[in-house]
Amino acid sequence: MAVLVVADHDNQALRDTTLKTVAAAQSLSNEIDVLVLGHGAESAAQAAAKIAGVRKVLLAEGEPLGRMIAEAVEAVIVPLMAGYDALLVPSTSAGKNFAPRVAAKLDVMQLSDVVQVVDAETFVRPIYAGNALETVRSSDAKKVITVRPTAFKAVAGEGGSAPVERLSASAEAPGTRFVNEEMVVSDRPELGAAKIVVSGGRALGSAEEFRAVIEPLADKIGAAVGASRAAVDAGYAPNDYQVGQTGKVVAPDLYIAVGISGAIQHLAGMKDSKVIVAINKDADAPIFQVADYGWVADYKTAIPALMEELGKSGK
Amino acid sequence: MKVLVPVKRVIDYNVKVRVKPDQSGVDLANVKMSMDPFDEIAVEEAVRLKEKGSATEIVVVSIGPSQAQETIRTALAMGADRGILIQHDAVVEPLAVAKLLKGVVAEEQPGLVVMGKQAIDDDNNATGQMLAALLDWPQATFASKVELTGEGANVTREVDGGLQTLSVKLPAIVTTDLRLNEPRYASLPNIMKAKKKPIDVKSPADYGVDPTPRHTVLKVTEPAKRQAGIKVESAADLVMKLRNEAGVL
Ligand SMILES: Cc1cc2nc3c(=O)[nH]c(=O)nc-3n(C[C@H](O)[C@H](O)[C@H](O)COP(=O)(O)OP(=O)(O)OC[C@H]3O[C@@H](n4cnc5c(N)ncnc54)[C@H](O)[C@@H]3O)c2cc1C
Ligand SMILES: Nc1ncnc2c1ncn2[C@@H]1O[C@H](COP(=O)(O)O)[C@@H](O)[C@H]1O
Numbered sequence: 001m002a003v004l005v006v007a008d009h010d011n012q013a014l015r016d017t018t019l020k021t022v023a024a025a026q027s028l029s030n031e032i033d034v035l036v037l038g039h040g041a042e043s044a045a046q047a048a049a050k051i052a053g054v055r056k057v058l059l060a061e062g063e064p065l066g067r068m069i070a071e072a073v074e075a076v077i078v079p080l081m082a083g084y085d086a087l088l089v090p091s092t093s094a095g096k097n098f099a100p101r102v103a104a105k106l107d108v109m110q111l112s113d114v115v116q117v118v119d120a121e122t123f124v125r126p127i128y129a130g131n132a133l134e135t136v137r138s139s140d141a142k143k144v145i146t147v148r149p150t151a152f153k154a155v156a157g158e159g160g161s162a163p164v165e166r167l168s169a170s171a172e173a174p175g176t177r178f179v180n181e182e183m184v185v186s187d188r189p190e191l192g193a194a195k196i197v198v199s200g201g202r203a204l205g206s207a208e209e210f211r212a213v214i215e216p217l218a219d220k221i222g223a224a225v226g227a228s229r230a231a232v233d234a235g236y237a238p239n240d241y242q243v244g245q246t247g248k249v250v251a252p253d254l255y256i257a258v259g260i261s262g263a264i265q266h267l268a269g270m271k272d273s274k275v276i277v278a279i280n281k282d283a284d285a286p287i288f289q290v291a292d293y294g295w296v297a298d299y300k301t302a303i304p305a306l307m308e309e310l311g312k313s314g315k
Numbered sequence: 316m317k318v319l320v321p322v323k324r325v326i327d328y329n330v331k332v333r334v335k336p337d338q339s340g341v342d343l344a345n346v347k348m349s350m351d352p353f354d355e356i357a358v359e360e361a362v363r364l365k366e367k368g369s370a371t372e373i374v375v376v377s378i379g380p381s382q383a384q385e386t387i388r389t390a391l392a393m394g395a396d397r398g399i400l401i402q403h404d405a406v407v408e409p410l411a412v413a414k415l416l417k418g419v420v421a422e423e424q425p426g427l428v429v430m431g432k433q434a435i436d437d438d439n440n441a442t443g444q445m446l447a448a449l450l451d452w453p454q455a456t457f458a459s460k461v462e463l464t465g466e467g468a469n470v471t472r473e474v475d476g477g478l479q480t481l482s483v484k485l486p487a488i489v490t491t492d493l494r495l496n497e498p499r500y501a502s503l504p505n506i507m508k509a510k511k512k513p514i515d516v517k518s519p520a521d522y523g524v525d526p527t528p529r530h531t532v533l534k535v536t537e538p539a540k541r542q543a544g545i546k547v548e549s550a551a552d553l554v555m556k557l558r559n560e561a562g563v564l
Contacts, residue, residue, distance in 0.1 A: 067479070070444065070454055093474040097456050100409070100444035109410040109529035112439045122533065127438055131332040132341050133538050136530040175453035175484040179469060183477035192475075196563070221564065229493060239459065239473045239494060246353075246433055246493065248475075254563040265328070271541055275561045277553065292544035292561065295553055305550035310564075 001085035001120065002031040004058075006077070008090045009036065009044035011066075014051075016193045017090040019154035022051055024147045025088045026155065027117035031055055034162075035080070037073060037171075039066025045164045052159040060167040064178070071173035073098040078105045079169065086120075086143040091249075092192075095146050103144035110144045111136070115151035129245040129268040149192070150251035150272060184238045186225075191241065194224030196254045199243055199270070202230035203259025203280075203299060210236040213303050214258060220310050226250065226270075228260045244269035259299050262287025279303070316426035316485075318361040318370045320395065321416055322354040322377050324386040325436040338534040350386045353431025355393075356491040359498040360429050360461060362394035369463045370427075372396050376419050378412050380404045384514055391509035392501030398514040403526055409437075411519070411526040413445035418522030420450060425486065427468070432457050432490040443490035453483035459494040 003025045008017040018034070025032045033056045036045040045059040058080070064072035077098075081087060087102060089095040091113050103110040115133070116124035122137045123145065191197065198221070200214040210231065218225045227237035229244060243250055245268035255273035260266060262278070262285055270276070271290050278291035281298045288294040295302060326332065327347040335342050350358075364370035373395040377383040380402065387398035401415050420428065433440040447454035455461075455470035459478065462469045471480045473492045501509070519526045547553045557564040 069481070070447075070456075074448060093457065093472075096440050097444065097454075100439075100441035101448040101454070103441070104410060104413055104445035104448035107410070109408050110439070110441050110445075111530075112437075112441060126538070127535075128326070128332040128341060128436060129438070130538060132334050132535050134535045135533045137533055138530050140529050173453070175487065176455075177482040179480040179482050181474075181477060181479045233494065238477065239492075240475060240477050242493075245435070245438070254557065254561070264331070275557070275563050276541075276544075277557070288546075289543045290541040293553060293556055294544065294546045295548075296546065302550065306553065309550040309554045 001029045002033065002083060003029045003086045003088060004080060004084040005032060005034045006087070006089045006095065007034050007036045007044060007048050008092050008095070009038065009041065009047070011038050011041045012043045014044060014047045014157065015190070016154055017092060017149040018048070019051065019157055020149035020152040021088050021090045021147045022054065023152040023155045024114065024117055026053060028086055028120055033058060035060070035077070037065045037068065037076060039063055047157070049162045049164050050158055050160050052156040054160050054162040057162050057164045058167055059164055060169055060171060062171040064173045065171050067178045068094040068098065069173040069176050069178065070098040070101050071176055072171040074101045074105060076167065076169050076171050077102050081106055081142060084142070086145060088145050088147055091146040091148050099144055099146050106142055106144065108140040108142055108144045109138065110146065111138060112146050113148045114145050115148050129264050130271065131264065148249060150249055184240055188218060189222065189224045191224040191226055191248055191250060194250070194252050196221055196223035196256070197226045197243070197250055197252045198223045198256045198258065199226035199228065199260060200231055200237065200258050201228040201260030202234065204231060204236050207236045213299065217303055217307060220307060228266050257287055258303065260287055261285050262290065316370055317372045317374060317423060318364060319420065319423055319425035319428045320354070320357050320361050320373060320375045320390065321412070321428070321430045321442070322358065322375050322386050322390050323351045323431070323434045324348050324377060324379050324383040325351045325434055328352055328435055334535055334537045338536055340532070340535050348382070350389050351431050351434050353433055353491050355498040356493070356495050357429040357431055358390045358393050358395060359496045360491060363496065364463070365394065374399065374423055374425065376401065376416065378403060378407050378415055387514055388509050389501065391512040392506045393499060394505070397512055399517060400514055401517045401519060401522070403519055405526070406528055407526045408528050408530065409439050409442040409445055410529065411524060412442050413449055414524045415519060415522050416446050417449045418524060427485055428488045430488070430490055432492055443488050447488040453487045455481050455483050455487060456490040457492040458489050459492050461489055461495070
């Protein structure tokens with residue numbers, strides 16, 4: 001069977017999510033092609049060509065594709081699928097946006113957020129905020145799959161030398177026009193890929209406090225910053241920081257939750273982290289039930305003490 | 316302009332989900348059911364459009380068992396005008412839901428469909444996008460702001476990295492994210508009024524749609540449980556353990 005993987009990239013480099021989605025694809029087939037969509041994405045296509053085990057890279061460019069406008073992406077992928085048995089897309093906001101469109105056009109029921117490939121027909125996916133895992137067999141002739149990247153181990157991004165083929169397919173989105181974007185500019189690692197994540201919750205009380213407490217701690221240990229829904233709703237942190245069932249799913253080596261109670265919707269986004277630290281002044285907060293290291297303390301004294309301790313040993 | 320709002324009846328978000336011992340699914344017996352929280356946001360948005368004079372009529376539609384009428388009534392109490400229940404007792408997957416909604420759209424001719432980004436039971440995040448594809452309409456998913464502009468809508472979307480604003484021509488599909496609005500509680504008089512609002516009951520066959528699922532659920536299991544770890548008493552203790560015991564610093 002032939003499998004098409006859609007790359008996640010920033011035009012220059014591939015994101016880790018691409019290498020993890022290729023890993024999921026490898027449990028299905030050895031005939032893996034990678035599709036790079038973008039605008040000025042030649043470098044990303046060259047990077048994709050180096051992924052170990054990739055047969056061919058397809059590159060389609062255009063302005064709507066640079067914005068990942070779903071209608072344009074659909075127009076490129078649907079005709080390509082005549083030559084593939086499965087489409088694998090990382091579960092990013094862009095992937096979640098266009099993949100179901102492709103599935104509907106192919107008359108296929110999508111497999112969302114797959115965390116395990118059992119065989120070519122059978123997949124495991126979380127439901128109910130990750131409180132249950134369902135193993136489903138799809139009877140569709142072609143599979144459209146969004147892959148939860150944190151559940152797979154990245155393949156090597158080096159060692160391959162696949163040819164890059166430029167597609168001339170049209171990619172129009174006549175009903176949709178890009179207006180603008182407001183991206184959070186930061187030198188910190190990306191939340192989805194970071195080895196350490198420091199997240200703040202409602203306890204922080206204001207955007208100023210969030211910036212003064214959570215961000216310096218994150219910077220001290222090279223972490224990405226996350227937040228609970230309550231913190232985002234209240235405007236302490238940008239929407240893009242939300243970790244959880246309906247935000248980002250992360251699985252870093254170390255997750256530090258500061259002033260977060262541990263609602264199931266939040267746990268859904270971080271409970272697969274390797275080590276979890278919880279700092280909360282309420283000893284009964286549910287977050288302690290999943291924390292490897294719990295510290296019952298007021299963050300107002302705990303975080304400065306932690307900063308000092310980390311400073312002492314030169315970190 | 317008519318606005319169509321699909322609403323799903325799901326397990327209440329506060330309920331602790333239990334997997335059945337025979338692995339056939341999750342236990343829904345005697346469990347509180349509610350409108351999907353994202354659909355509440357969709358209804359609220361539609362009601363605000365009507366209050367502003369941009370929408371003339373709000374039609375809500377639910378696909379599910381007869382109890383989904385209660386979910387429709389909730390939407391009617393919030394301010395929707397009438398309901399359609401497409402009654403079906405078994406599971407209906409997003410693809411089939413989208414096909415049924417396409418049938419409703421053909422009948423009702425709405426200028427805008429506002430729906431949830433995600434049903435919190437199956438967590439698919441697929442139906443709105445599928446409906447947009449079947450209709451060949453523009454879509455603006457994960458909306459945190461919707462502004463009607465006459466011929467179209469400017470929709471700000473929550474995406475990885477920040478916010479993206481798209482301008483879509485109507486008719487279009489908008490799916491809601493958490494920050495779009497805060498849904499109101501229905502007042503008692505409005506709950507009473509909602510009892511008199513009409514609900515049409517239909518079946519999938521009325522729309523010529525076969526709702527048979529494409530996915531067979533082989534089993535539903537509980538994920539590996541994390542064990543609670545230990546308590547630390549000081550910053551020094553925590554840093555020492557993270558360095559020496561866990562090796563993550
Ligand atoms: C449809 C839906 C989707 C959702 N999706 C998500 C999601 O993706 N992600 C998410 O996070 N939530 C999500 N939620 C919200 C979730 O249910 C919780 O409301 C939210 O996670 C609570 O955030 P919090 O822990 O910051 O706030 P709270 O629950 O209010 O907890 C604050 C905590 O801070 C502690 N605290 C207070 N002061 C201090 C102090 N000085 N020092 C130390 N600790 C202190 C308190 O003891 C408390 O435990 C969703 C909800 C719904 C309905
Ligand atoms: N059975 C249903 N009845 C009405 N609306 C539905 C149904 N299933 C899904 N939807 C709509 O589609 C959205 C996304 O659902 P899903 O794709 O299942 O995550 C929901 O928030 C609803 O607005």
